Each structure stands twice: as C-alpha cells, then as structure tokens.
Amino acid sequence: MPEGHTLHRLARQHQRRFGRAPVIVSSPQGRFVDGATAVNGRVLKKATAWGKHLFHHYDGGRVVHVHLGLYGSFTEWPLPPLLPVGQVRMRMVGTEYGADLRGPTVCEVIDEPEIADIVARLGPDPLRPDADPSLAWRRINKSRRPIGALLMDQSVIAGIGNVYRSELLFRHRTDPFRPGTSVTANEFDALWTDLVALMKVGVRRGKIVVVLPEHDHGAPSYREGRPRTYVYRRAGDPCRVCSTPVRTVEMEARNLFWCPNCQS
Known part of the structure; x- marks a missing residue:
C-alpha cells in the first residue's frame, strides 16, 4: 500500500501539472461517471494530502477524494492524450499533461466541509506543517x-x-x-x-x-x-x-x- 509520502508527492505533482486551470475529468472505466461529470471542466484550485488521503479541490466547492488502498496508482503522460489502457477509474487532462487513476479503494466527489469528517478520524500527519x-x-x-x-x-x-x-x-x-x-x-x-x-x-x-x-x-x-x-x-x-x-x-x-x- 502506498505510504503517506507518496500521496504528498502526488499532491505536489498534480498541483504543478493541473493546478489553477480547467481540467477535463472523465471515467473511461465507467465507475466514476457521475463524479467526473460533477468536476469536469472546473478549475483545480489546489491538491492536498492528509496521511494516505488525496484531495483535489475544484472551484465551486467540490472535492475529489482518493484513497489508493493496496492497488491504486496514478500514471502520468504528456499530451496529446493516449487511449486508456486497463481499468481507468478517473482520467484527468490538463493543458500539457494527463493522468490516469487505476484501482483505488476510494474515488469519490465530496463537498469541501466533508473533508473535516475524514480528517477527524485521522491522527496527525508528519508531513503537514500543522501536525500536532x-x-x-x-x-x-x-x-x-x-x-x-x-x-x-x-x-x-x-x-x-x-x-x-x-x-x-x-x-x-x-x-x-x-x-x-x-x-x-x-x-x-x-x-x-x-x-x-x-x-x-x-x-x-x-x-x-x-x-x-x-x-x-x-x-x-x-x-x-x-x-x-x-x-x-x-x-x-x-x-x-x-x-x-x-x-x-x-x-x-x-x-x-x-x-x-x-x-x-
């Protein structure tokens, strides 16, 4: 299972690749269609992590919450888009790069206030500056x-x-x-x-x-x-x-x- 440093690294990478610009979000696999539709075309304001949880914060207050679990992973590629390979739960396409998410335990859209409910179940994250x-x-x-x-x-x-x-x-x-x-x-x-x-x-x-x-x-x-x-x-x-x-x-x-x- 990916450990916390992996999620923080992904958050930084996604912030660089996709942040502050509209992102085309889809679900080639078909299991995340409603969630993808809710954020498709919106601006990714920021990407953050807490422990093993990754959050993509979009304008309008919607957040994509990802937990990779045992088998989840992101793969990244430069544009133009490649044809999806395997079971791609979520595809993100930005201005210069795209990323595919496969096999996560959790991939869902939540509202910004719901992040607090997830964090409340977690201990301090050693990689966060506000960790106690x-x-x-x-x-x-x-x-x-x-x-x-x-x-x-x-x-x-x-x-x-x-x-x-x-x-x-x-x-x-x-x-x-x-x-x-x-x-x-x-x-x-x-x-x-x-x-x-x-x-x-x-x-x-x-x-x-x-x-x-x-x-x-x-x-x-x-x-x-x-x-x-x-x-x-x-x-x-x-x-x-x-x-x-x-x-x-x-x-x-x-x-x-x-x-x-x-x-x-």
Missing part, C-alpha cells in the same frame, strides 16, 4: 497495544505504512512488542523527529530511504530498483548491523519485521 505530535503521543501513552501496532493505526499517526513502521522501530532499536504505555516522551519525540525527516526524503526522492550510509552495502534490496531496508521483507536474512537473522510475525493482520537482537 502531542495528539499521537497522548493516544500512544494511554494504550497497552504494542507500539508496532499503534504506529500502523491511522487514527494515531496518519501516513505510516508497513515499511516506515518496521524501519523506524529498527532505527531506534525499539522492541515492536512494547506496549504504548511503556514508551517515554523522549523516545516518542525521537521517533517523531526521525519519521518527519524520513518522510520528507520520501517526498523529495519518490522512494523510502532509511538505511544509513555505513550500513548501505552487502545484501541487495528486497525488490529490484528499491533502496535497501534494515528489516522490511528481509525475514531470515542477517541483520545489517548485528548479523542476527531478521524475524517476521503477523501483528494485527500485517506482517511485522524486526531484529530480535538489536530491538530486544
């Missing part, structure tokens, strides 16, 4: 759920996915099974500060980069073309720091990766 980390800290500090589960809870912190969760805890040598109540304020502050920095790199470079230069060697990344990780999708491989085999277990329906030595 104290809200996340209070939820963590009151919970006996494992910190490894709390970090994946979008109502605690918005935008963290499995990669950032596993890698952040490793970088801070934190046992993912520790209850939230055992995490100190100083430990949380260090986690939050590092998370903000890592996600900003993700927005800037378009990929998650978490391994320090002194550890960025040896075993390849978990997938061709991806940066190395410390533990994510490396079950059974030697830890890049201590050589202990990386372990994995299912935690609240998601695979968790950790080093039992470094994170003990």
